[in-house]
Amino acid sequence: MAKFLRFVLLLIALLSLFPLYTRYKATAAPIPPGVYLASLDLSHLKDAAEIEAAIVAGLREPIAVYYDKTRLALRPEDVDFQIDIAAMLAEAQQYLDGPDFVDIALRQLAGLPQRRRDVSIRYAYNPQKLATWLWQVGEDLNHPPQPGRVLPPQWLWRTEGFLQPSARDLDRVSGDRPAETLFSRAATGLTIPAFFVGAAQRDWQWTSGTVGQTLLIEESAQPILDALSSLEERTAHLVLQETPPPPLSMDVLGHELDSYTSDFPGFAAIYVQDLTTGEEATVDVDVAFSGMSTMKIAIGSEVFRQSEESETDESVGQWIDHALGESNNAAANLLLQWVGDGDIYAGGRRVTEMMRALGFTNSFIQTGYDDKSIIRQIPTPANSRTDWNTNPDTHLQSTPADMGRLLAEIYRCQAGEGLLIETFEGDITPAECRALLFYISHDEFTELVWGGLPRPAQSWIIHKHGFVNEAHSDLALIWGPTGPYVIAVYLWRDGWMDWETSNSAMKEIGRIVWNFFAYLQHSRCEVDDAADFVIEASGCRFVRPPPLSPPPNYIPVNTYRSRAAVGR
Secondary structure (H helix, E strand, O other), X not given: OHHHHHXXXXXXXXXXXXXXXXXXXXXXXXXXXXXXXXXXXXXXXXXXXXXXXXXXXXXXXXXXXXXXXXXXXXXXXXXXXXXXXXXXXXXXXXXXXXXXXXXXXXXXXXXXXXXXEEEXXXXXXXXXXXXXXXXXXXXXXXXXXXXXXXXXXXXXXXXXXXXXXXXXXXXXXXXXXXXXXXXXXXXXXXXXXXXXXXXXXXXXXXXXXXXXXXXXXHHHHHHHHHHHOOOOOOEEEOOXXXXXXXXXXXXXXXXXXXXXXXHOOOEEEEEEEEOOOOOEEEEOOOOOEEOOHHHHHHHHHHHHHHOHHHHXXXXXXXXXXXXXXXXXXXXXXXXXXXXXXXOHHHHHHHHHHHHHHOOOOOOEEOOOOOOOOOOOXXXXXXXXXXXXXXXXXXXXXXXXXXXXXXXXXXXXXHOOOOHHHHHOOOOOXXXXXXXXXXXXXXXXXXXXXXXXXXXXXXOOEEEEEXXXXXXXXXXXXXXXXXXXXXXXXXXXXXXXXXXXXXXXXXXXXXXXXXXXXXXXXXXHOOEOOOOOOEOOEOOEOOOOOOOOOOOOOOOOOOOOOOHHHHOO
């Protein structure tokens, strides 16, 4: 009886509460308390149009779309983006039934906080329009990786935070330049003295290049939809595939040298060979130039090839010394006569034959220096070109490629290898090639390419320069940051090549090339800050410069300092 009575009382209580429950359910519709639409509490709104307006108000503005750092704007209407308010209300109304609404009603009755229930935004859009928009962004902004390049010197105002320059910094700036030419930390990572006030000049600076970027359309769609459907985070970052830039190469060096000389007031040809790898950088190196004094290196090579006694013959040694050290034309003519057994023309033919045996077909000598006779030039691929004409001397001609490669082979010869040894086996020896380099080292004219090197007074370089009225040349073997390299620079200007123009250009070219190898050193090799050279690590192989000692019975000329003999 007691159980039945309790059941009747409970039933009466429930029946008495049912009207209240039913009335509250009607009052709570369409969005019960505690139910959030698009993170908004809209339970106080009863009209679907008002609810839609409240949500759309925050979603009608364009979103910010970022392609890396490039900011774009996308309007919702561009992709037919629309809110599906009916679907959202239908989801919200599921909380008006069952246990969820009982929980809502009891909390309301007891005055307790409602448990939050979220209804995310339901929307529709045009997938084709979104894909088309993304495709167009990719067409506009996608870009392949760009190789490294060299940035020109730039004056920068001193800023706070500079420190005393380190030994490494001083090694990378010219020792004969004033303090204001040291580099800015902001631009290059180098330092200048803290006491310096004013502008600092950044040197030629190589960069590693930029990554390539490609927009991934399918992967980028969802971040955009997330931003379009968010009231708070209206920013989307597109998904990009990145491709690293190619490593710096000799081809890049050639391209940048070509770009630098594009506004030279005449014609510039440049040859560079990395003697560690054999790779070349070239700018119009197969154009014919007058032989100039740089051609005397070829004459000296044939002298040593011709006779085993040349290194002990004091007269011939002095002629070589004068011809290469002082650019003495009379001494060069004596060498040609000696090579030709007393016939200067035969001597020229033999030098020409030697060059052709080595594959250097654009070089020849027909007569001696300072010969004013009218003579037809020997046809070569270089002087048969029609794109450039440097008015080369018909008596003797060459190209930057021929002379640069010859000097490279002389370097290899002194190490007992290379084309000279292979072509003239037994006729020329490593000792003779070292003697030839020794004589070349007596050209101590510290301008042109030499003048562009960091700390030129301490740099290891041997070179031979040459001048005629319309052309200047410089051919050098340099120990750079990663090892030895050869550089040949030939400049021509119609009518007259003035000294200031050629010297300035060659210094900058020499500096660009040096800094290229310096960049390779610091990006690829382990470097000992306390040492002058790269240590062997990370695949970097560095050979110290060869000592250049006088050949037997060498008679020094008092005016020569012969710094090469002590390994400069």
